[in-house]
Amino acid sequence: MSVPSKSPTEKIRIATIWLDGCSGCHMSLLDIDERLVAAADRIDLVFSPIVDTRTYPQNVDVCFVEGAVASGEDVEKLHVIRKNTRWVVAFGDCAVTGNIPGMRNRFPLREVMNRSYLENATHRPRIPNRDIPHLFDKVQPVHAFIEVDLFLPGCPPPADAIFEVLSALLENRLPDLAGRVRFG
Template identity: 55%
Template sequence: MKKLRLATLWLDGCSGCHMSLLDMDERLLDLAASIDFVYSPLVDVKTFPETVDVTCIEGAVSSAEDEHKLRTVRERTALLIALGDCAVTGNVPAMRNSCGIGQVMTTVYCKREALNPQIPATGLPTLHDQALPLHSFVKVDLFIPGCPPSADTLFSALTALIEGRAADLRLNTRFGA
């Protein structure tokens, strides 16, 4: 049987959703028989492949770099999954949306910094005005809420995809922890 080409991407998130992937523990070995991890923070591949069957994306879109990555991945992915509440709704990264970038920068680099407070002139990401969920930019094929989604939920979803079934997540997903 042809293996599923799976990628994962980490945008503006805390990595907790990727930790849930690792929390599948020994079930990862079961999945490895049917899945090739072709790109992920969890594997040592530097370039996103030209064609991928499924990509799970953690995190909101908060910067020009995030948006560029997301659009590239969408073009190269057959089925795109919003993984976790940040990708689905904006969640924690979107808490800055009501403040404006100026206030966020001042708070982070000036008000909370005792030694030489100043906003760096270089090296910062080009932040969008708002941190937004994936579907604000591209078509999303499957939403898996949770902060983070449980390992059981992810295993169930990936198993369904391997078997060519639609993942029915109604009973084992919810927003928040």
């Protein structure tokens, strides 16, 4: 794995995306707090749920992918990301293993849909046939579909671990996650 190398004056182009997750990993990213502000003059956030851009740009240095993969729509997004990004980070346990969204894998999709939209519905129970993507039978992690450059586990990954990844990018080195990530 090579680190996207930048001169000290160039900004790192960062993207984040939220597939099938709860946004907790993004909340942990924001928990970096004042350290994020200090690094702001070296970082360009070019795509994210927290910025307005709707089209994934070219020449992204690193993309943090939160969430598991559960639909063809998710896979299309991943291919666009992989094509336009030098470093893809599987960001959090859902992206790394499937984690919480993957808990539905023990049941047939039809049972999951019935439970969600019919049995537990208190108003107009019906299974939607539009406005939601076609779901796969099984949820899978990000690396089942595209090459991943770095796995950042945790539910969510600790802010210190996320900051170490950002610091490593800014310093043109590989991140040292020893002692900074939690498993399970």
